[in-house]
Amino acid sequence: MVVLHSDHNTCKKSCILSAIMTQIGLTLLFLGIAAILLLGNILRADIVALMLMLALGLSGILTPQEAFSGFGRQAVIIMLSAFILAEGLRRSGMTERLGTFIIKLFGAGERRLIFGVMAASAFLSLFMNNIAAASLLLPSLSGVARRMKISPSKLLMPLAFGTILGGMATLLTTTNIIVSGLLRDATGTAFTLTDFAPVGLPLTFAGIFFMVLWGRKLLPAQSPAQRHKEEEESDDLLNTYQLSERLVRAEVCASGILDGMTLENSGLREEYNLNVIAIQRGKSTLPIEAKTVLRGGDVLLIMARAEDSIPETLKDFLNVLPSGEWQQDYLSTPDMKLIEAAIAPRSPLASQTLSEIRFGHKFDVKVLAVWRRGRSIRTRLADLPLEFGDGLLIQGTEKSLRLLRTEPGLILLAESAPSTRMTVRGWLTTLIMAATLVLAVLFPEQIAEIMLSGAVMMVLIRTMSMDQAYRAIDWRSLFLVAGMLPVGVALNKTGASTMLADAILSSLGGAGHLVLLAGFVLITVALTQIINGAAAVTVIAPIAIAAAQQVGMEPRSIAMAVALASSMAFMSPLGHSVNVMVMGAGGYTFKDYARVGIPLTILLIVILLIVLPFVIPLG
Incomplete structure (x- = not known):
């Protein structure tokens, strides 16, 4: 009986050890797969974190309470509160x-x-x-x-x-x-x-x-944002965005097929991938609008890739001209400006194309080039999905500039931000922030409760609405953290x-x-x-x-x-x-x-x- 009991205990220990090693192996396997997905940029980090959390729960390594514990952690509450407090402080001025x-x-x-x-x-x-x-x-x-x-x-x-x-x-x-x-x-x-x-x-x-x-x-x-010489501002921008090599000047032939035709009916963009970015008639630069009627003698500034240069079939209607001094005269006039903007963090514009959001129609502008990861993208921009951090070279009017300022998904460059006047609510918001930080230092054990209270107070005094508070939170980061925290539990538990x-x-x-x-x-x-x-x-x-x-x-x-x-x-x-x-x-x-x-x-x-x-x- 003693021998049997000893064998039973040995078998039991062996089974427990095998189960533990299996759980360790699964945990490391899940982490390895997550690492591959992150390193290869195959999926976004937040979705990888949620998948990892679910894998640890469904495999039985973590209980449901442990798997979802990240959403109730003090760390997540502190992060959530910090986003709202920071937004309140920004709104205060x-x-x-x-x-x-x-x-x-x-x-x-x-x-x-x-x-x-x-x-x-x-x-x-x-x-x-x-x-x-x-x-x-x-x-x-x-x-x-x-x-x-x-x-x-x-x-x-x-x-x-x-x-x-x-x-x-x-x-x-x-x-x-x-x-x-x-x-x-x-x-x-x-x-x-x-x-x-x-x-x-x-x-x-x-x-x-x-x-x-x-x-x-x-x-x-x-x-691309460099503007050392005020009088050569547009020249610098065009050169640094590398537009010069893609630009062609062409004159509309009198009595040709394009003479008297509207820009939208010319087919230059749709059929020939030729993007007209400026029209000069005499000493005037015309607005680029779909209903603009082309006339014989008009000089068009056209942007196109080398393989999309003006085809032979159009040369009967367009007379290609030497490059000339087109930069300052064509693209930057008293009525037309060159504007730079960057895609802001958590911008709703990210992952969408210019055509999907009707960017040109919405802001009455034309996007001339996109700067991404050290290179300029200059043609076929309408179907290019925008990314966070993209720099945009935009042509528009003063009215366009005012419209662009209202878009929270864009950061306009090379202009002074409009000053924010401090109001009584602004000073009160600043006081709440200061009190929150002081109390968090004095009572570190209640830091999550104190910071969340400060965030709620900012909503109560109407520094921002609750909807604005929700928009201030970087939900990607929050889900990333909530999904990854149970990984620490799994590493310790197994x-x-x-x-x-x-x-x-x-x-x-x-x-x-x-x-x-x-x-x-x-x-x-x-x-x-x-x-x-x-x-x-x-x-x-x-x-x-x-x-x-x-x-x-x-x-x-x-x-x-x-x-x-x-x-x-x-x-x-x-x-x-x-x-x-x-x-x-x-x-x-x-x-x-x-x-x-x-x-x-x-x-x-x-x-x-x-x-x-x-x-x-x-x-």
Whole structure:
């Protein structure tokens, strides 16, 4: 009987061990599939997170309560509240005033202006989402750059980097909030609102001074947004958007088939892929309208690809002319302007084509070119799906400009943003924000309740409506975080985090705490350049915390290191949405980000490894 009982216990243990290994294997398999989907950009990060959450629940690895626990986490409530609070602060007018004041205070010369831009963006990102902070400063910054004859390519990357650096010094950054929640799950304690400041602020200052003293020399000298000479503004834009090589001048032959025909009936676009962007009749430039009647002697400025150049069949009706001095005379007149705009974050225009949204009809404009990922797209634009961060070169009137200003999905460049007058409600909103932050510092255990209360108060005093509050929330980020947080639960529950931590520790061969810290920092930084930082820390943080606990290291130190490393998204535009946002307007390429971002990242890693052990002893 004793032997049978012993065999039964052995079999039972073997079955339990097999079940555990199966769950670990499934968890790692699901993570591997998710990584492939994210790295290959096959699906959006938020849908991948939801699929991963469902897979962990349906496979039985997590209970339904555990699988959907992300939606009830404190981290998600803090994020939701932060979006609403930031929108309220923006509507109050205070952030615009502060940002513009800082830029004007330091804005005398390229070096001082870069310092002012980065200081303003870093300061604003302490309280609001990085994208929101950049969106707020971008229009006025472009106007300042034009007036001071400084290329926007010298300022827009510092603007983006400033928001990322400022986010390191506060809890109110998505990755910091996630890591704080995972730390609470593992140890029972989370980071407070000010815990990141002693380490994050030195990193912020180091990043700013690097860009001011050296990084600015690595930035490209020109961009599609560059407008150094007021009198040659349209020439610069056309050259930088590379339109010159696609433009042809042609004269309408008198008594030809096009003489007396309306533009919409000419078939030039539909049949021959020839896009008429200007019509000159005598000394006048005519508006480009469907009902415009062509006359013999009219000179047309036509944009077309080389393979779509004016065919032989049309040369009996159109006389091709030398290029001539068409830029200033044709495209920028007292009645017609060249306007630059960027597709804003969470813009409803993204993923839609110009023809689908009837862009030209809605705003009475013509889109001449799109700047995307370092190259100009100039033809067949009507069927091109727009993307976040695209720069648009637009031709329109003063009325068109006023209409474009009303579109929240666009950020107009190279103009001063209309000033927002501070009202009593604006001052009250600012007071609510200040009180919320103070109370969150004094009572860190109730930070979610305090921040949500502040958000609700802003709605109650009518800083914004409830519908506007909903629109202020970045639901993609929220679902991404809610979907990824249960991954940490699965890694801890199955023992996968412990197993992976053991593998990492054994590979390091008993190296010291600082080496372990550096290893996780490097892994996080590398992963953040190619996938969403929130997804990266959700996987890495539980493993790092488990490794720290096994070797007697302070879990808070390694958790903070992972959180801050995930913000070092400087080497690639894919590392952070704010990099994508300025890419088109600044005319940046992947190489530009690597040239500036690699030395900046190395500097910040070194400073992090020096400063962090003094603030939070490694143990």
